[in-house]
Amino acid sequence: MKMDALWLRARVxxxxxxxxxxxxxxxxETPLLIPANAPEEHINPIFALPSRQLQTSPEICxxxxxxxxxxxxxxxxxCWRAEERGSxxxxxxxxxxxxxxxxxxxxxxNDCKDLLQHVSAICLPDRRxxxxxxxxxxPFLPWQHITVQEAFLRFGQVDVLDCLRKGCYEExxxxxxxxxxxxxxxxxxxxxxxxxxAALARTKPDDPxxxxxxxxxxxxxxxxxxxxxxxxxxxxxHRFEEANTARRGAFQSELxxxxxxxxxxxxxxxxxxxxxGVDRLVMLTAGADCIDEVVxxxxxxx
Amino acid sequence: MYTVAxxxxxxxxxxxxxxxxxxxxxxxxxxxxxxxxxxxxxxxxNGTLLDRTYRSGETFEPASLEERQMEYLYKEGNHYTFMxxxxxxxxxxxxxxxxxxxxxxxxxxxxxxxxxxxKAIGISLPNFVNLRVTETEQWAKGDTSGNDSKPATVETxxxxxxxxxxxxxxxxxIDTRTGEYSTRVKG
Numbered sequence: 001m002k003m004d005a006l007w008l009r010a011r012v013x014x015x016x017x018x019x020x021x022x023x024x025x026x027x028x029e030t031p032l033l034i035p036a037n038a039p040e041e042h043i044n045p046i047f048a049l050p051s052r053q054l055q056t057s058p059e060i061c062x063x064x065x066x067x068x069x070x071x072x073x074x075x076x077x078x079c080w081r082a083e084e085r086g087s088x089x090x091x092x093x094x095x096x097x098x099x100x101x102x103x104x105x106x107x108x109x110n111d112c113k114d115l116l117q118h119v120s121a122i123c124l125p126d127r128r129x130x131x132x133x134x135x136x137x138x139p140f141l142p143w144q145h146i147t148v149q150e151a152f153l154r155f156g157q158v159d160v161l162d163c164l165r166k167g168c169y170e171e172x173x174x175x176x177x178x179x180x181x182x183x184x185x186x187x188x189x190x191x192x193x194x195x196x197x198a199a200l201a202r203t204k205p206d207d208p209x210x211x212x213x214x215x216x217x218x219x220x221x222x223x224x225x226x227x228x229x230x231x232x233x234x235x236x237x238h239r240f241e242e243a244n245t246a247r248r249g250a251f252q253s254e255l256x257x258x259x260x261x262x263x264x265x266x267x268x269x270x271x272x273x274x275x276x277g278v279d280r281l282v283m284l285t286a287g288a289d290c291i292d293e294v295v296x297x298x299x300x301x302x
Numbered sequence: 303m304y305t306v307a308x309x310x311x312x313x314x315x316x317x318x319x320x321x322x323x324x325x326x327x328x329x330x331x332x333x334x335x336x337x338x339x340x341x342x343x344x345x346x347x348n349g350t351l352l353d354r355t356y357r358s359g360e361t362f363e364p365a366s367l368e369e370r371q372m373e374y375l376y377k378e379g380n381h382y383t384f385m386x387x388x389x390x391x392x393x394x395x396x397x398x399x400x401x402x403x404x405x406x407x408x409x410x411x412x413x414x415x416x417x418x419x420x421k422a423i424g425i426s427l428p429n430f431v432n433l434r435v436t437e438t439e440q441w442a443k444g445d446t447s448g449n450d451s452k453p454a455t456v457e458t459x460x461x462x463x464x465x466x467x468x469x470x471x472x473x474x475x476i477d478t479r480t481g482e483y484s485t486r487v488k489g
Contacts, residue, residue: 086329170335
C-alpha cells in the first residue's frame with residue numbers, strides 16, 4: 001500500500017512541477033535554515049541553531065526574490081512547525097508555494113482551479129474526483145465561493161468577529177464550518193478573512209477590516225492559503241510586532257523579525273502568493289484520510 | 303501532571319473525579335489559528351463516551367490506577383468481596399461493575415483487580431477457569447435429534463452450552479473471554 005502511495009506522491013509532485021514549468025514559472029530553491037520567519041501568534045518555528053530557525057514557510061525568501069525582479073516563482077520545499085502532529089499534520093511537511101507579480105488573490109483562485117484540474121487529469125484513476133472521508137470532489141464542477149462572514153453565519157448562525165472576540169473561532173471553524181464545507185462536491189474557496197487572521201495580506205480597498213486572503217477547501221480539508229501581498233513595510237512591521245505582543249501574552253517566546261525582508265518590502269511590486277500542502281494534495285489524490293499514509297516515514301517511524 | 307502534548311490514545315486521566323481512557327485523539331489546527339486537541343474518552347467506571355476539545359496550556363491529572371492480584375472471598379446480595387493476600391485489605395465490587403466476570407467467580411479464585419484510588423473499578427480474570435457441572439440432562443444414547451450441544455449449569459449458577467457427552471459432576475474448562483465451553487478436565 002505504502003509503495004503505491006509513494007508512486008502516487010511522486011506523480012503528483014511531477015504534475016505540479018510540469019504545471020508551473022509549462023506556464024513559464026521559475027522553480028527556485030531558497031535556504032531552509034533562516035534567521036527569521038514571519039512571526040505568527042500560533043506558529044512555532046524550530047530553532048536549529050541559536051541564530052537560525054528552520055523555515056515554517058519559504059515566503060520570506062521568495063518575496064525577497066520578487067523584490068529582486070523575478071515575476072513568476074514556485075518552490076516545493078520542506079517546512080517545519082514545532083509540536084504539530086495529527087491526522088492532517090506533520091511537524092515536517094512538504095509545501096508548494098507560488099508567487100506572481102501584478103496578481104491579486106482573485107487571480108490566484110483561478111491558478112488553483114487550473115492546478116487542481118491538471119493534477120486530477122494526470123494522477124486520478126477516473127481523471128476527475130479527489131476523495132476525502134468517503135466523499136468525492138470534482139474540480140471540473142463550478143467552484144463554490146463563500147466569504148468567511150457568510151460561512152459562519154450560514155453554517156454556525158454566528159458572527160465571526162464575535163467568535164474571535166469570545167475566543168471560540170477555532171472551535172466553530174473546525175467543528176461546524178469545515179464539516180459543512182465537506183458537503184460540497186466541488187472545491188470551495190472561503191475568502192475575505194478578518195484582518196487579524198491575515199498577518200501578511202493586503203486589506204480590501206473597500207473594507208480595511210477584511211484582508212484579501214482565501215483558503216481552498218477540498219472535501220472539508222484545508223488545502224491552500226493564498227492572499228494579495230501586503231507591501232507596506234510600516235504596516236507589516238506593526239503586524240509582526242502585534243504577533244509578538246500576542247505571543248508574550250500567551251507566554252510564548254518573542255520571535256526575531258525578518259529585518260532584510262522588511263527593508264526590501266517597499267520595493268516589492270503588487271503581487272499575490274499562495275501556499276499549498278503537498279502531503280494533503282497527495283492524500284486527496286490517494287483517498288487517504290490520514291497524512292501518515294502518504295509519506296515515506298512518519299516521525300514515529302524514525 | 304499531563305499537558306496537551308501528552309495526549310494520545312491509551313492515556314488514562316482523571317476528569318471530574320472519574321478515571322478516563324483516551325480512545326481517540328487528533329490534533330487540529332486551522333490555518334493561522336490556534337491548535338485544538340480533540341479527544342474521545344471512555345469513562346473507566348461506567349463506560350460512557352465523552353468528546354472533549356482542549357487548547358494548548360490545559361493540563362490533566364493522571365488517573366492513579368493500580369492493578370493488584372486479589373482473591374475472591376464471598377458474595378452478599380449484589381456485592382462481591384475480594385481480598386489482597388499480602389495486605390489482607392478487602393475491596394467490594396458491585397455486580398454491575400463486574401459484568402460477565404461474575405459468572406466465573408468461585409471462592410478463592412485469584413484475579414487482577416483494577417483499583418482507582420480505593421475504589422475497585424474492574425477485574426481481569428484468567429483466560430480459562432475450571433468449573434464443575436452441577437446440572438445437565440442425561441445424553442440419551444441413540445439420540446438422533448441432531449443437537450450437538452445441550453444446556454448445563456455450573457457451580458456459580460452460570461448456564462452455558464456444552465457437548466452432549468458432558469455429565470453432572472464433571473469439571474469443564476470455560477473461556478472467560480467468550481463465555482463458551484472449551485474442553486473437559488479428564489480424571
